[in-house]
Amino acid sequence: MNAKSVGGFPMKILVVDDNKDNVELMKQILEDEYNLHVAYSGEECIEKAIAQQPDLILLDVNMPDMDGYETMQKLKQGPTTWYIPVIFASAFYTDSAMIVKGLEQGAFDYLTKPIDEDILQAKVRAVKRIKRAEDEIRHQKDELQLINNKLQSADKLKSIFLASMSHELRTPLNSIIGFTGLMLMQVAGSINEQQKEQLNRVKRNADHLLELINDVLDISKIEADKVELAISSFDICALVGEIIQNIAPEFEEKGLELALNRPEIAIMVTSDPRRVRQILMNFMSNALKFTKQGSITVELNFNEAHQVVITVEDTGIGIPTENMDKLFEPFQQISSDLTNHYKGTGLGLYLCKKLSSLIQADIQVISEINVGSKFTLNLPNKIKMDVI
Amino acid sequence: MKKILIIEDNEDNAFLFRSLLSLREFEIIEAATGLDGIELAEQNVPDLILMDIQLPDLNGLETTRRIRVILGDRVPILAVTSYAMTGDRERCLAAGCTGYIEKPIKPETFLREIDSFL
Numbered sequence: 001m002n003a004k005s006v007g008g009f010p011m012k013i014l015v016v017d018d019n020k021d022n023v024e025l026m027k028q029i030l031e032d033e034y035n036l037h038v039a040y041s042g043e044e045c046i047e048k049a050i051a052q053q054p055d056l057i058l059l060d061v062n063m064p065d066m067d068g069y070e071t072m073q074k075l076k077q078g079p080t081t082w083y084i085p086v087i088f089a090s091a092f093y094t095d096s097a098m099i100v101k102g103l104e105q106g107a108f109d110y111l112t113k114p115i116d117e118d119i120l121q122a123k124v125r126a127v128k129r130i131k132r133a134e135d136e137i138r139h140q141k142d143e144l145q146l147i148n149n150k151l152q153s154a155d156k157l158k159s160i161f162l163a164s165m166s167h168e169l170r171t172p173l174n175s176i177i178g179f180t181g182l183m184l185m186q187v188a189g190s191i192n193e194q195q196k197e198q199l200n201r202v203k204r205n206a207d208h209l210l211e212l213i214n215d216v217l218d219i220s221k222i223e224a225d226k227v228e229l230a231i232s233s234f235d236i237c238a239l240v241g242e243i244i245q246n247i248a249p250e251f252e253e254k255g256l257e258l259a260l261n262r263p264e265i266a267i268m269v270t271s272d273p274r275r276v277r278q279i280l281m282n283f284m285s286n287a288l289k290f291t292k293q294g295s296i297t298v299e300l301n302f303n304e305a306h307q308v309v310i311t312v313e314d315t316g317i318g319i320p321t322e323n324m325d326k327l328f329e330p331f332q333q334i335s336s337d338l339t340n341h342y343k344g345t346g347l348g349l350y351l352c353k354k355l356s357s358l359i360q361a362d363i364q365v366i367s368e369i370n371v372g373s374k375f376t377l378n379l380p381n382k383i384k385m386d387v388i
Numbered sequence: 389m390k391k392i393l394i395i396e397d398n399e400d401n402a403f404l405f406r407s408l409l410s411l412r413e414f415e416i417i418e419a420a421t422g423l424d425g426i427e428l429a430e431q432n433v434p435d436l437i438l439m440d441i442q443l444p445d446l447n448g449l450e451t452t453r454r455i456r457v458i459l460g461d462r463v464p465i466l467a468v469t470s471y472a473m474t475g476d477r478e479r480c481l482a483a484g485c486t487g488y489i490e491k492p493i494k495p496e497t498f499l500r501e502i503d504s505f506l
Contacts, residue, residue: 167442170470171398174492178404181495187411210492228475 010035011128014054016045016071017089018063022113026058029117030124042066046074049081056127058111061090061102069105076106085127087111155224162220169213176206215347218278219330222354229358231383234273235266236308240300243277247284254288257295267300269308270382275355279363282348283312283375290373291316306381307361313374319367327365328353359383390506391415393434395425395451396468397443401491405438405468408498422446422454429455434463436505439485441469441476449483456484464505468493 015026016039023038030036037052039045042063049057057075061068068088075081088102091113099110109123180203183191191199221227244260251258287296294315301309319327330350356363360380367373392409396402397420409416417432419425422443429437437455441448452465467480470491477488487505489498 167470170491171401174470175398175400175404177492178401178408178495182404182407185495188407206492 011055011124011131012037012052013124014039014045014048014052014057016040016042016057016063016068017060019060022060022115025115026120029115029120034124042068042071042074045071046078046081049075049084050078053080054084055131056108056124057084057086059086059088059107061088061098069101072102072105072107082106085130087123087127089113089115159220159224159226162216166213166217170210173206173210173213177203177210180206212347215351218351219347219354222351222358227358229272229383230274231270231272231385233268233270236269236276236310236379237262237265237267237300239273239277240280240298240310243280243284244298247281247288250288251296254291255293256288256291259295259297260300261297262300267308268381269379271359271361271379272383275359276361276377276379279352279355279361279377280310280312282352283377286348286375287312287314287316287373290314294372303378305378307378308381309376309378311374311376313372315372318369318371318373319365320369324365324367328363389413389415390436391417391432391434392502393417393419393425393428393432393437395419395422395437395443395448396440397421398440401440404493404495408495409502411499420444422448422451425451426454426458429463430458433459436502437463437465439465439467439469441467441471441480449479452480452484466502466505 010033012035013030014037015023015030017023017026018040020040023040027036027038037048037054039048043066045057045059048054059068059071063071066074068090072086072088075084075086085108086106087109088107089111090098102110108127111120111123180199182188184196184199184203218227240260240262244258248258284296284298291314296315297311297313299309299311299313301311303309328349330347352363356377360383362378364376364378365373390413392414394402394405394409394416396405396418399420402418402420406416406418417428417434419428420443422445425437425439425443426446428434439448439452443451446454448467448469452467455463455465464486465484466487466489467485468489468491469476469480471479480488487501489501
């Protein structure tokens with residue numbers, strides 16, 4: 001059935017009646033306006049309904065062999081006929097129970113004989129209106145399906161594009177970071193302090209660019225559901241200690257105090273250590289970035305829900321209350337004048353949030369302007385494998 | 389003098405590896421394609437191979453497999469690649485690489501990593 005059959009062409013009606021006179025009467029009433037087909041039995045009705053796909057079937061109830069009810073039942077079960085509206089017509093079964101039976105079986109409406117010409121015309125027009133609306137909906141559904149397909153392939157293309165961009169961007173960065181590092185090593189001759197400072201800035205910016213590429217790549221993988229977790233059992237205390245050891249020189253350089261409070265035992269957790277490290281590194285580098293003076297305190301503890309609780313608390317600039325809910329959205333580093341001051345990808349916390357939900361952990365923040373921020377990671381001590 | 393074969397199609401990156409390796413007494417051999425790399429590996433039997441993965445003809449994984457067929461397991465092959473997605477390291481190791489260094493490389497630690505395989 002196509003949409004044009006109603007819009008552009010006269011509606012196709014199949015008249016089913018074993019009585020030739022009744023058929024002739026229907027013809028007289030409908031022939032001028034509609035494209036009429038005729039069947040003289042239930043069997044013929046089903047054959048023609050399948051072959052010709054009429055827009056409406058006018059079905060006599062009282063026929064020998066297969067009566068109207070049985071015919072309608074077969075039509076409603078047929079994969080290519082169930083949706084064709086049926087109006088049944090009968091002189092004998094006009095009590096309400098019989099009419100209800102027909103409607104319950106799926107008839108659109110009923111007519112009583114002798115046929116009233118105006119009522120017949122009006123009911124056919126009602127079917128026509130509904131069909132037009134149905135065709136419109138079907139048309140829109142097709143269009144939506146098409147748009148949906150396009151979106152899906154665009155999304156896939158985006159992921160492929162990001163993965164290949166990441167590769168292409170890393171290759172020139174290899175030269176930039178490599179040669180800068182090589183010059184800073186002063187193996188081809190010494191450089192003065194000013195040149196060293198200039199090269200250090202090249203290096204810092206190249207490192208920042210690399211971080212951005214890595215974040216974008218991670219996010220694109222998460223959004224494409226392509227992150228594979230590498231679950232293992234590890235000592236979270238050792239991991240935190242290691243992170244602190246790695247980042248301590250940068251805190252020292254800035255004159256910030258860095259303290260770690262943890263129980264002096266190994267605490268084994270089952271999770272993806274790389275992802276845990278990524279989240280905690282983000283907390284740490286934020287604390288470093290947004291704290292001018294004072295201290296950063298890292299604490300490791302448990303809660304009642306068998307979670308390992310790791311907090312990173314700084315004495316930094318804090319986060320305005322009105323910006324708290326934007327904190328975990330991409331490219332939302334608070335206030336533009338700060339962004340100039342505090343370089344970041346604007347993706348860090350967004351990535352943290354995505355990663356934490358992957359490893360079934362959650363993140364909490366409390367913050368006060370000019371007092372500091374406290375980021376908490378609640379990490380389940382054992383990841384539930386069946387949910388991954 | 390230890391022989392190191394660099395298989396890398398990007399001249400800038402090859403120059404970077406050359407510059408870093410020149411800080412030591414190495415004999416350096418270079419190829420810019422997988423097929424040339426295999427030929428040089430067979431002729432020279434280097435002490436270590438630095439293998440880029442994206443190469444114009446054979447990729448580094450296939451090049452590694454073929455070199456392994458010719459030279460067996462005795463030569464360490466280090467993949468040096470910008471393919472840094474999950475599973476890339478595993479793919480390199482499965483193809484027969486001994487180690488995996490992610491690009492961009494860290495010049496400060498690069499030589500130490502090379503040394504650990506010699």
